[in-house]
Amino acid sequence: MSLIRAENLSKIYETGKIKAEALKELSFEIEQAAFVSFAGPSGSGKTTLLNLIGCLDKPTSGILKVADKNVSHLDRRMAASFRGKTIGFIFQDFNLIPVLTVYENVEYPLLMIQNVPSSERKGRILALLDAVGMTEQKDKYPDQISGGQKQRVAIARALITSPKLVLADEPTANLDHKTAYMVLSIMKKMKDDLGTTFIFSTHDQKIVSEAEITYTLEDGELTGREVRKIHV
Amino acid sequence: MFKLFKIAIRNLMRYKRRTLLTASLITIGVVFVLVFVSVSSSFKNMMIGQVTDSFLGHMQIHKKGYVASIESLPLTMSLGPQAIKKVAKAISEIPDIEVHSIRIKFGGMFSNFVETTNIRLNGIDPAEEIKTIPLFPARIIEGKKIIRKGEILVPELLAEGMKVKVGDTVVIIATNEDGSVNGRQFRVSGVVESVIGPGGRDGYIHIEDAMDILRMDEMEISEIAIRLKDFDKLHEVSSKLNDELSKELNKKGKPKFEVHTWEKLHPFYNIARMIDIMTFFIKLMLIAIVLISIMNVMVMAVYERIREIGTIAAMGTMPEKILSMFVIEGFSLGVFGVILGNILGIAIIFILNIAKITFNFGRQTGLLLSPTLHLQDVLVISIIVIIISVIASLQPAYKASKMEPIEALRYV
Numbered sequence: 001m002s003l004i005r006a007e008n009l010s011k012i013y014e015t016g017k018i019k020a021e022a023l024k025e026l027s028f029e030i031e032q033a034a035f036v037s038f039a040g041p042s043g044s045g046k047t048t049l050l051n052l053i054g055c056l057d058k059p060t061s062g063i064l065k066v067a068d069k070n071v072s073h074l075d076r077r078m079a080a081s082f083r084g085k086t087i088g089f090i091f092q093d094f095n096l097i098p099v100l101t102v103y104e105n106v107e108y109p110l111l112m113i114q115n116v117p118s119s120e121r122k123g124r125i126l127a128l129l130d131a132v133g134m135t136e137q138k139d140k141y142p143d144q145i146s147g148g149q150k151q152r153v154a155i156a157r158a159l160i161t162s163p164k165l166v167l168a169d170e171p172t173a174n175l176d177h178k179t180a181y182m183v184l185s186i187m188k189k190m191k192d193d194l195g196t197t198f199i200f201s202t203h204d205q206k207i208v209s210e211a212e213i214t215y216t217l218e219d220g221e222l223t224g225r226e227v228r229k230i231h232v
Numbered sequence: 233m234f235k236l237f238k239i240a241i242r243n244l245m246r247y248k249r250r251t252l253l254t255a256s257l258i259t260i261g262v263v264f265v266l267v268f269v270s271v272s273s274s275f276k277n278m279m280i281g282q283v284t285d286s287f288l289g290h291m292q293i294h295k296k297g298y299v300a301s302i303e304s305l306p307l308t309m310s311l312g313p314q315a316i317k318k319v320a321k322a323i324s325e326i327p328d329i330e331v332h333s334i335r336i337k338f339g340g341m342f343s344n345f346v347e348t349t350n351i352r353l354n355g356i357d358p359a360e361e362i363k364t365i366p367l368f369p370a371r372i373i374e375g376k377k378i379i380r381k382g383e384i385l386v387p388e389l390l391a392e393g394m395k396v397k398v399g400d401t402v403v404i405i406a407t408n409e410d411g412s413v414n415g416r417q418f419r420v421s422g423v424v425e426s427v428i429g430p431g432g433r434d435g436y437i438h439i440e441d442a443m444d445i446l447r448m449d450e451m452e453i454s455e456i457a458i459r460l461k462d463f464d465k466l467h468e469v470s471s472k473l474n475d476e477l478s479k480e481l482n483k484k485g486k487p488k489f490e491v492h493t494w495e496k497l498h499p500f501y502n503i504a505r506m507i508d509i510m511t512f513f514i515k516l517m518l519i520a521i522v523l524i525s526i527m528n529v530m531v532m533a534v535y536e537r538i539r540e541i542g543t544i545a546a547m548g549t550m551p552e553k554i555l556s557m558f559v560i561e562g563f564s565l566g567v568f569g570v571i572l573g574n575i576l577g578i579a580i581i582f583i584l585n586i587a588k589i590t591f592n593f594g595r596q597t598g599l600l601l602s603p604t605l606h607l608q609d610v611l612v613i614s615i616i617v618i619i620i621s622v623i624a625s626l627q628p629a630y631k632a633s634k635m636e637p638i639e640a641l642r643y644v
Contacts, residue, residue, distance in 0.1 A: 095540070111235055
């Protein structure tokens with residue numbers, strides 16, 4: 001069963017009289033519990049596509065369904081609510097909240113978005129922090145941990161609400177190779193353990209090969225789809 | 233909610249210097265307003281006390297039209313025995329009135345056997361008068377503090393000008409209601425201090441002497457001064473008394489009596505009003521300080537945290553929660569400034585009281601400034617500051633809540 005279905009998905013940016021076609025009639029399907037990457041050079045439309053899937057932006061035309069919901073025309077509040085329940089985000093710059101500790105950063109979505117009671121929160125947070133190997137650093141602030149550790153916290157934060165889908169835009173771009181592979185292996189492990197679909201974008205060919213399915217984007221068009229057998 | 237406060241306080245502590253600077257600006261504003269309110273209200277209350285307790289009384293009752301002609305002290309507008317009874321009955325029915333005293337006011341000639349000048353006199357019942365205006369004995373700067381029949385209290389300036397001393401004999405000549413002239417000798421029992429306002433430079437004799445010199449067969453008085461148990465009920469009692477006395481009509485069908493509070497009898501009321509207006513403008517300045525400083529800080533906070541706002545919005549935080557995060561931050565800043573301001577303000581007022589600062593007002597010297605702060609003032613000022621802090625943070629908070637996550641995440 002497909003988690004994401006896109007049909008003739010287009011996105012055009014208009015600035016005055018200038019029109020830029022960022023995505024051109026893309027059609028694809030992504031299954032549940034898949035580990036997918038979108039690869040391509042800068043400006044190929046990777047981030048735009050992730051923004052559409054993440055309900056952060058609306059397509060100009062076409063249909064986009066995420067978890068059986070047509071997200072093409074969601075208003076602000078509905079989109080926020082949908083994101084809070086269904087999607088987790090991992091950012092290139094980690095985007096942890098600097099005034100919150102590691103524990104509190106992971107707690108944030110449960111507390112501020114899903115209003116989960118404190119008795120339930122603690123166990124879930126500690127389990128996830130353990131899974132990403134950040135238990136010992138739980139009381140540290142983001143400026144007291146390394147880039148790789150920050151991204152591990154970001155993974156835990158993205159997964160804490162048990163979303164069906166996690167979107168990661170260039171999650172390894174700011175990490176060295178060793179740390180990047182470690183972060184990807186954690187993402188894969190979480191996908192296997194929790195059955196969460198991971199979609200990430202990258203322009204790094206070595207990182208691309210870590211995905212089970214890789215879609216290649218060039219100038220806003222899907223130019224390739226490669227399926228790999230991954231041995232964990 | 234607790235977590236929102238925790239995040240707000242941590243965000244405020246993130247920029248310690250800026251937070252402290254803004255909070256100290258609010259603190260200075262609160263301190264300034266508290267000290268001004270306490271000092272000005274202390275000055276105002278003291279002056280009102282001087283006016284009402286040393287010669288005027290809290291309120292007065294006259295025959296209709298008397299106050300309009302008060303400069304000539306007309307004997308033709310007096311209250312006769314029947315009128316006095318009616319007023320006394322109305323007064324006795326109002327439990328908030330503590331005491332009242334009757335006065336005969338008239339003008340006359342004052343002679344020390346060498347020189348003659350004019351004088352305004354009050355015929356009083358000394359025992360009742362002291363109860364009605366308890367600061368009256370303090371105004372007697374020379375001689376006995378009590379007045380007996382055959383004695384006169386001479387106003388200070390007149391005593392100086394006419395070179396009259398305690399124990400001297402003087403003559404008072406007055407024209408009575410019929411137009412005939414009568415004179416009597418009096419012994420100067422004391423010199424009474426002059427105060428600002430109508431009646432502040434009057435002399436005093438016993439009411440029976442006044443009746444005698446004016447050849448009254450039965451008592452006809454010019455005014456009744458009233459003292460209340462609780463000064464704060466001034467307008468309530470005035471209104472009650474007015475309602476009661478307005479039932480008494482003259483031949484023209486108009487009320488026989490008129491009731492005046494001290495405010496309508498003394499020019500200090502205008503100064504008191506000016507103090508109130510100044511206090512209002514000082515509060516407005518405080519509002520402006522709080523509004524500008526908090527808005528400034530919150531606008532900066534929003535601009536500095538655009539990517540953070542984008543992140544939490546992308547994760548699914550609802551706009552109203554983002555709004556409340558920033559509003560709570562402004563609120564916390566306001567509360568912090570208010571608490572500091574109240575502590576410092578109260579400390580300064582305490583020090584002012586210990587310092588026992590005195591000042592002069594007109595001819596009155598050595599008046600002790602004793603600033604007092606009412607809980608109501610502290611609460612009103614604190615609530616104003618906190619509400620303004622919330623209002624000031626609303627605009628930046630609204631802007632933050634309306635940010636498109638995709639644009640906020642792109643912000644560098």
